[in-house]
Amino acid sequence: MSLVSIFSLAIALFVLAATPGPGVFATISRSLASGFIPSLSVIAGIVTGDIIFLLFAIMGMSFIAQAMGNFFIVVKIIGAAYLIFLGIKIWKSKPVPVQQVKRGTKNKYGNYLSGLVITLSNPKVILFYCGFLPSFLELSHLGSIDICIVAFTISIVLSSVLTFYAYLANRARMFFSSPHSVKRLNRTAGIVMIATGVAIAAKS
Template sequence: MFEIQNYGSFLAAIIVFQLIPGPGTLAIVNATARNGVGAGMAAVVGTLLGDLVYMVAALAGLAAVMHAHPALFQGLQWSGAAYLAWIGLQLLLRPAAGAPLATETRKRAGVYFRQAFAVSLTNPKVVLFFVAFFPLFLRADASSVTLGAMMLHVTLLSLLYQAALVLVGNAVARQLSALPFARRLATRLAGAALVGFGVKLALDNR
C-alpha cells in the first residue's frame, strides 16, 4: 500500500517504537503529570515537530542515495535491520528504570512545547533511527509520494498514541512506576518484537 513494502510490518513497527519509553515520551508524561492535559498536548506538538525535522532530513538524504547508489541503499536496508535487532537486544538485556514524578508549580504550555522540541532535536538517536528505519520499507525506485506517505503515517500514528498517552495513559504510567515487574515485562516484550522485526525484514530484503 502507498508503494510501502511490508506495509503491515511498517505499521506494527511504528506502534512498537511508540510503546518504548524514550526522552520524548518522558517529556510528554512529565508535562501532563505536572500541569495537566494542555501542557501534555503542547509537549506532544513539540515532540512531533522535532521528529518531523529529522524525518525530512533523513528522507532527503535517503532519496539522494536511492537514486544515485542503489547498492549502497541496499546496504542501508541490511544495516537498518541489524540496528532494529540491536535495539531489541538492548531492551532485552538492560534493567527497566523509572522513578515517580515530582510536582512543581504551574507553567505555561509553551514552556513544555519548547522543552519537548529541544529534547527531540537533541536526541541523536532519532535521526539514526529514521535513517535506519525507512529504507527497510522502501524500494530503490520509490517516489517522493511514497516518502511523504511514510512521514504522514509516522506522524499520525505518533500523534494518536501520544495524545492517548496524555488523555488516559499518564494515570496508568504513574501506577506502573510502582510496579517494577510490569515495566520489565513491557520492556522485554518490546525488545523481543524488535529483534523479530529485524530478522524478518532482513529475510524479506535478501
Template structure:
C-alpha cells in the same frame, strides 16, 4: 510503497512511540498537571520537533549529522542540559487544583515550544531515523513519496500514543487530592526527566 511494507513500518512506528523516553515523560507530566485537552500544545510541540528530525533525515542532513561525532556530541549535551533543567523546574513546581485551567491556557505557547525542543535536542532520533528509513525504502520507487508516507505515519502514530499517555496521566489527578501528593508526583516526574537526561548522556552511537 506496498501495503505489506507499510504495515510492517506501522508496527515499527507503534513500537517506537510506546517506548518510554523524554517525549513520553513530557506528555505524562503535562497530562497530569493540565489534563488531556490542555496537553495538546505539548503533544503538537513534540510533533514539530519530530517532524523537523524527519525532514532533516529526508533531506540528507540527518545522515551528515549522524556521521559527525562533533555535531552529535554538541546536540546530545544540549539535550541533556535541557532535560535536567526541565527536571529541576518540575521538582520545584507548585501544586495546582483541578480548576486551574487559566494558567494552562496562558502557558500553552510555552509548553508547545518546550516540547518541541525535547525532540529537537534528541540525537538518538536522528541516528534511529537514518537507520530505520533505508530498511523500508524501495529503490524502484520515488524516495520522496515513500519518505513522506513514512514521516506522516510516524507523526500520526506518535500523536495517538502521546494522547494515550496524557489520558493515562490525567487519571492520576483524581488521586492527587492534597498538595503533598501533588508535590510527590511533581518530584517523581522531575526525577524522570533527570533519568531521561542520564539515559541520553549515556547514549553512544553504534
C-alpha cells in the same frame, strides 16, 4: 508506495513510540504536572522533530548524524539541561489542587520546544530515521504524495500512542486533590523529567 510498506512503517513507528524513552517520559511528566492539554504541545513538538528527521533521511542527509557529531552532542546537552531545568521547576512549583489549575496556554510554546528538543537529541530517533528507515523504504524513489503519506502516518501513529500515555497520566492525576498529594505528584513528575535529562546527558 504499497500498503504493505505503509503498514510495516506504522508497526515500526508504533514500537518506536510505545517503547519507554525521553519522549514518553516527558509526555507523562508534563501531563502529571500540568494536565492533558499542555502535554499535547509536547507531543506536537515530538512529532515535528520526527518529521524533520524524516525529511533529512529522504533528502539523503542521513550522514548528518556522523558528519556533524559535535553538533548533535551540543543539541543533546542543551536538551538535557532544559529537561533538568523543567524538572526542577516542576519539583519546586507551589502545590495547587488539580481542580484549581488554570488551563492556560502561556507555556504552550515552551512545552512544544521541549518536545522538539527531546526528539532532536534522542539517539533512538536518529538511529531509526537515519539507519533503520532506509532499510525497508526506498526513500530515493518516494514522490510528493508518498512523502505526504509517510509524514501523515508518522503524525497519526506517534500522536495516538503519546496521547494515550498523556491521557492515562492525566486520569491518574485527577485522583489528587489535597495540596500534600499534589506536592508529591509534582515531585514525582519533576524526578521523571530530571531523570530523563540526566539519561540524555549521560549518553552524550
